[in-house]
Structure formats: structure tokens, C-alpha cells
Amino acid sequence: xxxxxxxxxxxxxxxxxxxxxxxxxxxxxxxxxxxxxxxxxxxxxxxxxxxxxxxxxxxxxxxxxxxxxxxxxxxxxxxxxxxxxxxxxxxxxxxxxxxxxxxxxxxxxxxxxxxxxxxxxxxxxxxxxxxxxxxxxxxxxxxxxxxxxxxxxxxxxxxxxxxxxxxxxxxxxxxxxxxxxxxxxxxxxxxxxxxxxxxxxxxxxxxxxxxxxxxxxxxxxxxxxxxxxxxxxxxxxxxxxxxxxxxxxxxxxxxxxxxxxxxxxxxxxxxxxxxxxxxxxxxxxxxxxx
Amino acid sequence: xxxxxxxxxxxxxxxxxxxxxxxxxxxxxxxxxxxxxxxxxxxxxxxxxxxxxxxxxxxxxxxxxxxxxxxxxxxxxxxxxxxxxxxxxxxxxxxxxxxxxxxxxxxxxxxxxxxxxxxxxxxxxxxxxxxxxxxxxxxxxxxxxxxxxxxxxxxxxxxxxxxxxxxxxxxxxxxxxxxxxxxxxxxxxxxxxxxxxxxxxxxxxxxxxxxxxxxxxxxxxxxxxxxxxxxxxxxxxxxxxxxxxxxxxxxxxxxxxxxxxxxxxxxxxxxxxxxxxxxxxxxxxxxxxx
Numbered sequence: 318x319x320x321x322x323x324x325x326x327x328x329x330x331x332x333x334x335x336x337x338x339x340x341x342x343x344x345x346x347x348x349x350x351x352x353x354x355x356x357x358x359x360x361x362x363x364x365x366x367x368x369x370x371x372x373x374x375x376x377x378x379x380x381x382x383x384x385x386x387x388x389x390x391x392x393x394x395x396x397x398x399x400x401x402x403x404x405x406x407x408x409x410x411x412x413x414x415x416x417x418x419x420x421x422x423x424x425x426x427x428x429x430x431x432x433x434x435x436x437x438x439x440x441x442x443x444x445x446x447x448x449x450x451x452x453x454x455x456x457x458x459x460x461x462x463x464x465x466x467x468x469x470x471x472x473x474x475x476x477x478x479x480x481x482x483x484x485x486x487x488x489x490x491x492x493x494x495x496x497x498x499x500x501x502x503x504x505x506x507x508x509x510x511x512x513x514x515x516x517x518x519x520x521x522x523x524x525x526x527x528x529x530x531x532x533x534x535x536x537x538x539x540x541x542x543x544x545x546x547x548x549x550x551x552x553x554x555x556x557x558x559x560x561x562x563x564x565x566x567x568x569x570x571x572x573x574x575x576x577x578x579x580x581x582x583x584x585x586x587x588x589x590x591x592x593x594x595x596x597x598x599x600x601x602x603x604x605x606x607x
Numbered sequence: 608x609x610x611x612x613x614x615x616x617x618x619x620x621x622x623x624x625x626x627x628x629x630x631x632x633x634x635x636x637x638x639x640x641x642x643x644x645x646x647x648x649x650x651x652x653x654x655x656x657x658x659x660x661x662x663x664x665x666x667x668x669x670x671x672x673x674x675x676x677x678x679x680x681x682x683x684x685x686x687x688x689x690x691x692x693x694x695x696x697x698x699x700x701x702x703x704x705x706x707x708x709x710x711x712x713x714x715x716x717x718x719x720x721x722x723x724x725x726x727x728x729x730x731x732x733x734x735x736x737x738x739x740x741x742x743x744x745x746x747x748x749x750x751x752x753x754x755x756x757x758x759x760x761x762x763x764x765x766x767x768x769x770x771x772x773x774x775x776x777x778x779x780x781x782x783x784x785x786x787x788x789x790x791x792x793x794x795x796x797x798x799x800x801x802x803x804x805x806x807x808x809x810x811x812x813x814x815x816x817x818x819x820x821x822x823x824x825x826x827x828x829x830x831x832x833x834x835x836x837x838x839x840x841x842x843x844x845x846x847x848x849x850x851x852x853x854x855x856x857x858x859x860x861x862x863x864x865x866x867x868x869x870x871x872x873x874x875x876x877x878x879x880x881x882x883x884x885x886x887x888x889x890x891x892x893x894x895x896x897x
Contacts, residue, residue, distance in 0.1 A: 342753040346761045350753070397719060402711035421692035425715065426761050429687060429722065430753040436726045437748030440741050447737035451730050454744060458727030463632040463640070463720040471636040471716050 318597040325367045325377060326360050332385050336438055342430075349419040349427035350434075353392045357410050361530070361602075362387040362501040368594045369505025369519065382442040383453060383504050386435035390461050391497060393431035396424050398470065404556070408549070432461075445508070453504055460500035469493030478557040483564050487528065494534075495527035502526075518588040522595075525581035530602050532574040535560040537606070539567060545607040578603050608887040615657045615667060616650050622675050626728055632720075639709040639717035640724075643682045647700050651820070651892075652677040652791040658884045659795025659809065672732040673743060673794050676725035680751050681787060683721035686714050688760065694846070698839070722751075735798070743794055750790035759783030768847040773854050777818065784824075785817030792816075808878040812885075815871035820892050822864040825850040827896070829857060835897040868893050 333354050337347055363384035367377040399406040399414040400421065406414050416424035439445075439454055459465055469492025476489060502523035506516050538553045539562055553560045561570035578599055585592045585599075623644050627637055653674035657667040689696040689704040690711065696704050706714035729735075729744055749755055759782025766779060792813035796806050828843045829852055843850045851860035868889055875882045875889075 340753050342758040343761045343765065345765065346753055346758060393719075397715055400712075400715065402715065422690075422764055423761065425687055425690065425692065426757050426764075428719075429683075430757045432719065432722055433748050433752035433757060437745055437752055440745035440748060447741045451737045451740050451744075454741075455727055455730035458723050458730060462723035462727055463630050463636055467716050467720040467723060468632040468636060471633045471713065474712055474716075475633065475635065 318594060321371070321594065322364055322368070322597070322601075325364055328377070328381070329360050329363045329367075329384055329388065330355070332381055333388060336385055336389075336434070340434075345419065345423060346427055346430055349415060349423050350431055352418060353396050353409075353415050353427065354389065354431070356412050359605075359607075360388060361598075362391055362497060365498065365501035365523075365595075365598065366505040368598055369502050370509050371594050372590050372592050373506070373509025373511060374591075375509045379444060380505060380508050382438050382445075383457075383508070386438045386457070387497070387501055387504070389431040389435040389438070390457070390466075393428040393435075394461075394466060394470070396428040396431070400424065403470075403474065404552075406552075411544075449507065452507065456500055456503060456507075460496040465492055465496035466494075469496070473558075476559060479559070481559045486559055486561065486564060490528060490531040491524070494531050495524060498527040498530060499523040515588045515590065518584050522581050522584040522588070525577040525584070526599065526602065529574050529577040529581065529599075532561045532570055532577065533602060533605060535562055536567065536570055536574070541606065574603065608884060611661070611884065612654055612658070612887070612891075615654055618667070618671070619650050619653045619657075619674055619678065620645075622671055623678060626675055626679075626724070630724075635709065635713060636717060636720055639705060639713050640721055642708060643686050643699075643705050643717065644678065644721070646702055649895075649897075650678060651888075652681055652787060655788065655791035655813075655885075655888065656795040658888055659792050660799050661884050662880050662882050663796070663799025663801060664881075665799045669734060670795060670798050672728050672735075673747075673798070676728045676747070677787070677791055677794070679721040679725040679728070680747070680756075683718040683725075684751075684756060684760070686718040686721070690714065693760075693764065694842075696842075701834075739797065742797065746790055746793060746797075750786040755782055755786035756784075759786070763848075766849060769849070771849045776849055776851065776854060780818060780821040781814070784821050785814060788817040788820060789813040805878045805880065808874050812871050812874040812878070815867040815874065816889065816892065819864050819867040819871065819889075822851045822860055822867065823892060823895060825852055826857065826860055826864070831896065864893065 334351055337351050340347055366380050366384045366387060370377050370380045395409060396415045398404050399409055400416055407417055408414065415427060436454060439450055442450065469489050473489045473493055476485060499520060502519050503516065506519045511519065535553065538551060543549060561573060565573060581599055582596065585595055624641055627641050630637055656670050656674045656677060660667050660670045685699060686705045688694050689699055690706055697707055698704065705717060726744060729740055732740065759779050763779045763783055766775060789810060792809050793806065796809045801809065825843065828840055831840050833840050851863060855863060871889055872886065875885055
């Protein structure tokens with residue numbers, strides 16, 4: 318399991334720069350795009366996509382363009398989130414954030430470029446039929462746009478310094494991180510020719526997985542090791558952000574994490590697929606230390 | 608002619624908010640998106656698209672989603688260009704810029720949302736075939752992304768405070784504004800089922816039109832009326848930007864404008880279409896005072 322995921326990760330990290338290097342574009346921008354794309358990270362979204370494809374016994378190559386587009390969109394969102402007017406972070410994965418290296422204007426534009434280019438990468442994939450590409454593009458825009466990730470980020474900023482309800486916190490995470498994680502699984506299932514019922518089960522699975530992922534993030538912000546995470550811990554508290562532990566206590570958050578993981582695994586079992594790789598990812602997400 | 612374009616403009620301005628209002632998204636973000644979408648402007652990109660469709664005797668309705676997506680992308684680029692770390696403009700079309708009203712973080716996110724949503728709007732259009740939608744999405748991403756508009760903006764920022772060559776200036780404008788204007792015409796021609804030869808002629812036409820548009824902009828920055836333009840004149844000089852007049856003298860720039868317009872009109876005549884509406888747009892662009 319672990320070696321398969323490691324192999325996928327290597328493939329993704331090998332592919333990503335090959336999309337950027339041939340671009341006829343200003344060198345500074347290409348460097349800024351590559352800097353953040355190559356800054357490491359868990360690559361959880363592309364891995365979820367490829368693992369789902371594997372689950373449907375499809376060659377993972379057919380999902381590589383979508384996997385890289387997903388990582389480009391995730392990366393753009395980190396670049397913009399780190400900006401001084403947003404979270405104002407100097408470090409990301411232990412390295413200076415994009416605007417610290419390239420300046421604020423170039424960081425904003427590198428983000429814009431990655432976001433736009435992600436759609437081009439999908440639209441240009443000749444191995445996927447136009448019908449499927451249109452579906453994958455529409456769903457990606459929905460997951461990343463105003464009704465998805467960007468909407469979640471706006472709600473997150475609005476919630477800063479306020480005590481929000483658990484319901485509002487779930488809205489934020491379902492949108493800010495959840496929708497794109499869910500898309501990763503859905504895109505894999507769509508390319509894997511899942512039945513409508515399997516797609517519905519996997520969508521619900523990914524919803525629980527996404528919330529669990531975020532709860533683990535909140536817990537790590539309290540219990541985590543700064544060296545391993547690559548950024549300052551207790552930043553949520555410093556930024557006055559409501560988190561699962563702040564609303565439910567640390568033990569309450571841990572219980573919630575277990576509940577979501579149990580639900581996720583139950584849904585996976587119902588989908589009648591050999592989902593051992595996705596089960597393994599559940600284990601990793603539940604116990605990750607960075 | 609004029610009344611037809613005015614009618615198209617009304618249709619576009621009626622359509623634009625109908626895409627935003629039903630969104631299930633934070634109210635602040637919808638307001639920020641609408642604020643800039645409804646801030647007026649010439650709507651030159653959607654008008655070029657609809658006028659090209661009209662030229663091919665197609666109902667303009669079939670291009671409305673693309674026209675609105677184009678305006679969303681243009682609007683996002685203005686929001687981001689106006690940011691303090693970029694051009695740092697307080698006024699746009701006589702109104703406070705987006706970040707002045709909603710704050711910098713919300714302005715960045717409203718731009719991100721408009722950019723992402725533009726692709727969703729096209730992908731969701733059920734009246735266009737998947738093959739054509741994929742082509743229109745790929746070309747739009749190319750025109751707006753690292754090899755197009757965003758690349759041009761990076762080059763523009765890099766050129767600030769330096770004397771650049773005419774060649775570099777043309778690179779900037781061909782990318783920063785030209786590619787999206789060209790796309791407007793190409794998208795109309797593709798939806799209008801132009802022949803490959805007509806598409807090639809119209810593409811070259813739009814290249815000249817785009818450069819002419821920018822030269823007129825540079826001239827207006829010197830000769831224009833602040834009230835009519837809705838922003839400060841002489842801002843290029845204040846920002847230390849090279850312009851056509853600064854490289855060619857004001858008369859040289861005017862001559863260049865006429866040359867490009869003549870080339871544009873010649874190409875239009877070769878395309879064997881009743882292009883009277885596009886000819887009229889040429890007149891408007893050549894003589895516009897805002």
C-alpha cells in the first residue's frame with residue numbers, strides 16, 4: 318500500500334513540472350508557479366484521485382492530467398491564503414511563502430496563472446472524451462469556486478475573531494477543504510466508470526473523509542510538532558479562529574474524528590469495490606502527524 | 608449599428624447578475640463579485656463576441672454564456688490589477704475599486720471566484736456541444752492564463768520604471784489585453800461555424816484590433832478627459848510605464864493606431880462575410896474617448 322502510494326506520489330511530482338516548463342511565459346512567473354508546486358506537501362488530492370482509479374482497476378495514467386490540475390488549484394489556493402491580506406504566513410511547509418520570495422504581485426499572479434492553467438490542462442487532455450472533460454471541468458469549477466473552496470475561504474475570514482457555531486465551522490471546512498477533496502474522489506470514480514450508486518457512496522465517503530482531514534489538522538495545530546508540520550503550531554489560537562477542539566474540547570474533537578472515519582469506512586464497504594487502498598488512506602489521514 | 612450594439616449591451620448587463628444571484632455562497636462574496644461586474648464599462652469583449660456571431664447570421668443567444676464568462680474574466684483581472692501590490696488604484700470607472708469597498712482579502716477572493724466561475728458557466732451551457740465547449744474552454748484558458756493575459760500582466764509589472772523596446776511593449780499588450788480580445792472574436796467565429804480560413808483571417812483581424820485598442824488607451828492617458836475615462840489620466844507617466852506615445856511620440860502612436868486599423872479592416876474585407884457591424888466596432892475603437 319505504502320509503496321504504491323509512494324510510487325504515485327513520485328509520478329505526480331515528476332509530471333507537475335513538465336506542465337510548466339514548456340510554457341511560453343515570463344520566466345519569473347514560471348519560477349513562482351514551480352516554486353510552490355514543488356514545495357512538497359502530502360499531495361493528498363491527486364493521491365485520492367489515483368487511488369480511486371486504482372480501486373476501479375483502471376490504469377492511473379488516465380487520471381494524471383486531472384491529478385495535476387487538482388494540485389495546481391490546491392497550490393494556487395495556498396499561495397493566495399498565505400498573502401499578507403489573508404493569513405499573512407511567512408512559512409509554508411518549512412519554506413518561505415511564495416510572496417516572501419517573489420513579492421506580493423507575482424504571488425497573486427502565479428496563483429491566478431495556476432488556477433487558469435488547471436482548466437487548460439484538463440481541456441487539452443486528448444485521452445479523455447469531450448463529454449467527460451466537460452463534466453470534470455464543471456465539477457472542478459463548482460468545487461473550487463464561489464460555491465466551493467473560495468466561498469469557504471471567505472466564510473473562514475469572516476469567522477476570524479468570532480465564536481462561531483459547529484454548524485458554521487462545518488460549512489467552512491466542507492467548502493474550504495472538503496469540496497476539493499470530494500472532487501478528487503469523484504473525479505477518480507467518474508474516470509473509473511463507477512455506477513451512479515457507487516459514485517453516491519464515494520461522494521458521501523469523501524465528505525466524511527474531508528471533515529476528518531480538517532479535524533486532524535485542528536488537532537495537529539495543538540498537539541503537532543512544528544518541525545514535522547513545517548509551519549507554526551497554535552496559529553489558529555493566535556489568529557482567533559474557532560476550531561473543532563475550541564468548540565468541542567480536544568477529546569471531543571478526537572471523538573468526532575473517529576466518528577467521521579468510521580462513517581467513511583462504512584460507506585466504503587458498501588460500495589462493493591476492492592477499496593483497500595482507500596482504506597489505507599483513511600488510516601494515514603486519521604493518524605498523520607503533518 | 609449603434610442601436611444593435613446598445614441592445615446587445617443591455618442583454619449582457621441583464622444576464623450577468625442572473626449568473627451570480629442564485630449562487631449558494633457567502634453574501635459578502637456575491638456582493639463583491641456583483642459590485643465589479645455591474646460597475647459599467649464598455650463590455651467590448653462580449654460585444655465583439657456577439658457582433659462576430661451576428662456577422663455569421665447566428666442568433667446571439669447562443670454566445671451569451673461565453674460572453675458573460677469573458678466579462679467575468681476581464682472583471683477579475685481588473686480587480687486584481689487594481690490591488691495595492693499591483694497598480695494600487697483607488698478608482699475604476701469613477702467608482703472606488705473593489706478592495707477599497709470590500710477590503711483586500713475579499714477583493715482577491717472575489718477575483719478568484721469570478722475566474723473559476725467563468726469556466727463553470729461555459730461548462731454548464733447545455734446548448735453547446737461538448738466538443739465545442741472543450742475547445743472554447745481550452746482557448747479561453749490559453750488566452751487568460753500564463754501564456755496569455757496573466758503572462759502579459761507579469762511582463763507589464765516587470766517593465767515598470769524601465770525603458771522597454773517597442774517589441775517588448777507589443778508583447779505586453781498582445782498578452783495583457785490582446786489575447787482576450789482575440790478570443791472574443793475567435794469564440795464568436797467558432798460558434799458561428801466559420802471556415803478555417805475565415806477563422807484565420809478574423810484571428811489576424813483581432814490581433815490588429817487589440818493592439819489598436821491599447822494604443823488608443825495609451826493616447827487617452829495623455830489626451831483624455833478624466834471625467835469620461837473614470838480614472839486618473841497620465842497614470843502611465845506617473846507609474847513610469849513605457850507606452851506607445853513615450854516610445855513613438857504622440858503623433859507616431861496615432862499613425863501606428865491608423866496602420867493597425869487599416870490592416871484590421873483589410874483582413875475583415877477578405878473574410879467574405881457581411882462584417883458591417885465589426886467595421887462599426889473598428890470605428891468606435893479608433894475614435895473612442897473613454
